[in-house]
Amino acid sequence: MPDMSYRKDVISLLQSSKRYQIYVRDIDKALYSFECFEKSIGWANFIISLTKMQRVLEIRSKNFPVIPKSGQIARRLSNSLHPSLPVGVHLKALEVYKQIFTILQRAEILESEDIFYYIMGLFPLMEHCGTRVNAELLVVFEKFVLPLCDKLKHSTPLIETKFLSTVRYQDFSIPEHIVYYMIKNCSNLEVYEKLIQTCKYFFVNNTICVSKLIRLIIIHLKD
Numbered sequence: 001m002p003d004m005s006y007r008k009d010v011i012s013l014l015q016s017s018k019r020y021q022i023y024v025r026d027i028d029k030a031l032y033s034f035e036c037f038e039k040s041i042g043w044a045n046f047i048i049s050l051t052k053m054q055r056v057l058e059i060r061s062k063n064f065p066v067i068p069k070s071g072q073i074a075r076r077l078s079n080s081l082h083p084s085l086p087v088g089v090h091l092k093a094l095e096v097y098k099q100i101f102t103i104l105q106r107a108e109i110l111e112s113e114d115i116f117y118y119i120m121g122l123f124p125l126m127e128h129c130g131t132r133v134n135a136e137l138l139v140v141f142e143k144f145v146l147p148l149c150d151k152l153k154h155s156t157p158l159i160e161t162k163f164l165s166t167v168r169y170q171d172f173s174i175p176e177h178i179v180y181y182m183i184k185n186c187s188n189l190e191v192y193e194k195l196i197q198t199c200k201y202f203f204v205n206n207t208i209c210v211s212k213l214i215r216l217i218i219i220h221l222k223d
Helices: 004-015 016-036 044-060 070-079 089-107 112-127 131-152 163-165 176-185 188-198 201-207 208-222
Strands: none
Touching: 004 016, 016 044, 044 070, 044 089, 070 089, 070 112, 089 112, 089 131, 112 131, 112 163, 112 208, 131 208, 176 201, 188 201, 188 208
């Protein structure tokens, strides 16, 4: 994984390119269309904005396998997954997610924030999506997100030092081998969430990286 100084040098070089500046300008235009349509009524406007973003990424990313303004794009995509919007908008948004993850898969320089911006917007969709969207969401996690998370897992810090410093050994009323089995063999997302809500001990002894979390989500979606 390239160090941060190398990444900054490459980004600085990109920003000096006129074609990259055009790429950023087109992204700004696509983002602005979301702002305009938010003031109007009609879910079809989301489809128009998402299509504009899709076209910009398709054309401009051929020369630059990076995505400028990822934070703003991720926010707009997350808004497009709002439960009040119909299935058609959700499916179109997932098309754009697939396109973005495909671009990130080609990126030689990839940092954790490049993907985390986007996957955080996908998680809430699980709670309210229908069967069709559920199937597409599963594809996004399995074919796109998991490979990217596996690529990053060795370089991404997942537990803060302050968090670890507050963890204490737990004296449970049940045998230790049962506790150990519970920690290491949890295959259900809801059960795991309940365990780590009980105390930090479970989380620390079975640290769940993003790729593992997504695998649990996939199991949850298939149930």
